[in-house]
Amino acid sequence: xxxxxxxxxxxxxxxxxxxxxxxxxxxxxxxxxxxxxxxxxxxxxxxxxxxxxxxxxxxxxxxxxxxxxxxxxxxxxxxxxxxxxxxxxxxxxxxxxxxxxxxxxxxxxxxxxxxxxxxxxxxxxxxxxxxxxxxxxxxxxxxxxxxxxxxxxxxxxxxxxxxxxxxxxxxxxxxxxxxxxxxxxxxxxxxxxxxxxxxxxxxxxxxxxxxxxxxxxxxxxxxxxxxxxxxxxxxxxxxxxxxxxxxxxxxxxxxxxxxxxxxxxxxxxxxxxxxxxxxxxxxxxxxxxxxxxxxxxxxxxxxxxxxxxxxxxxxxxxxxxxxxxxxxxxxxxxx
Numbered sequence: 001x002x003x004x005x006x007x008x009x010x011x012x013x014x015x016x017x018x019x020x021x022x023x024x025x026x027x028x029x030x031x032x033x034x035x036x037x038x039x040x041x042x043x044x045x046x047x048x049x050x051x052x053x054x055x056x057x058x059x060x061x062x063x064x065x066x067x068x069x070x071x072x073x074x075x076x077x078x079x080x081x082x083x084x085x086x087x088x089x090x091x092x093x094x095x096x097x098x099x100x101x102x103x104x105x106x107x108x109x110x111x112x113x114x115x116x117x118x119x120x121x122x123x124x125x126x127x128x129x130x131x132x133x134x135x136x137x138x139x140x141x142x143x144x145x146x147x148x149x150x151x152x153x154x155x156x157x158x159x160x161x162x163x164x165x166x167x168x169x170x171x172x173x174x175x176x177x178x179x180x181x182x183x184x185x186x187x188x189x190x191x192x193x194x195x196x197x198x199x200x201x202x203x204x205x206x207x208x209x210x211x212x213x214x215x216x217x218x219x220x221x222x223x224x225x226x227x228x229x230x231x232x233x234x235x236x237x238x239x240x241x242x243x244x245x246x247x248x249x250x251x252x253x254x255x256x257x258x259x260x261x262x263x264x265x266x267x268x269x270x271x272x273x274x275x276x277x278x279x280x281x282x283x284x285x286x287x288x289x290x291x292x293x294x295x296x297x298x299x300x301x302x303x304x305x306x307x308x309x310x311x312x313x314x315x316x317x318x319x320x321x322x323x324x325x326x327x328x329x330x331x332x333x334x335x
Contacts, residue, residue, distance in 0.1 A: 008028060009028065009039070010042075013063050017062065021036040021328075024039060030270075030271065037275040043061065048062065055076050070112050080106050113131065115129065119143055119147075126147075229258065233258055235283045239309065242309070248267065248268055249266060249267040251267060264278070264279040265279070276304055278306050280309070286312050287313070288318050
C-alpha cells in the first residue's frame, strides 16, 4: 500500500513553519534525497513554496502565507544582503534609481523580502521595492508621497537696495601691437602605403546537431527506430537496460550528443510512491566536478532532484563536492 505523504507534509509545515528537507526526512522516516524530491514535487504543484534564502546550502519550504516567518532566518544572509533587507524593512518602500549600485544588486538577491513594483509616472516606468508584508494599497500611498515633490516654502520678498556706483572715468586702453609672424606653409606628410596582413585561414566551424526530444515507449516499431536515432545508440540501450532492471520509467529523453550525452526525465519507485527525477547520462570514464555541478544546476532549473548516470567514476574532487555540498545529487554507475 502506497502511503500518501502530501497531507502529512502539509500538516507538519503548517504547524512548524518553514522547514528544511532534513526535517521532512525525519517526519516521514525517509532519506533526505527522497524528502527533497517530495518537496520539489509539491512546489511544482503549488502546494508549497521554496525560498531563495538558504540555510546550510538548502532552501526553506513553506506554505503560501508563511512569508513573514522567513524573517527569523535573515541572519543566514551575507552581511551586504542583510543590510539591504534591514534598510527596506525600515523604509518599507525604496526607489531603485535613488539607491547605490551595491544596494540595488542586493535587493535583487533577496527576493523573499524585496518585492519589485513597476510604476508608470508621467509616461515613465520607474522601479520600486516594497517590503514583503506591505500591502499594495499601503505601498501605493508611500509611492505617491515619493513621486509628489513637497511644496516649496513661500519666499518673503524684501526690497534690496544696491548702493549707487559712480561711473568710472573712461581711460583709453593702450594695447601692444602683436609681433608679426611670418606664415609658414603646413607640411603635409605623404601617406605610406598600407601593408595588409594576409588573412589566416579560418577553420571550418563544426556544426552541432540540434537537440531533439523523444518520448520513450516500451515497444518500438520500425518507424520509431527511423525517427529516434537514440534507439540505435549502444549507450542509450545500456541506459534502457539499467532502467528496466531498476523498474525506472523513462518519461522523456533528449539526445544531446550521440553515444555520449543524454538528458532524461525519469520516475523512480520509492516506499512513498513514484518520484520524478532529472537525470544526466554521460558516457565518460571519469567525471569531474563540473559534470556534477552541471547536473545539479539543470535539476534545479527543472525543479527536480538530480541523478547522474554513467559507466565511469567520479574524480576525487567531484567525490568531495558530492559529499560536502551536493548531497542532493544521486550518483549511479551503470554495470
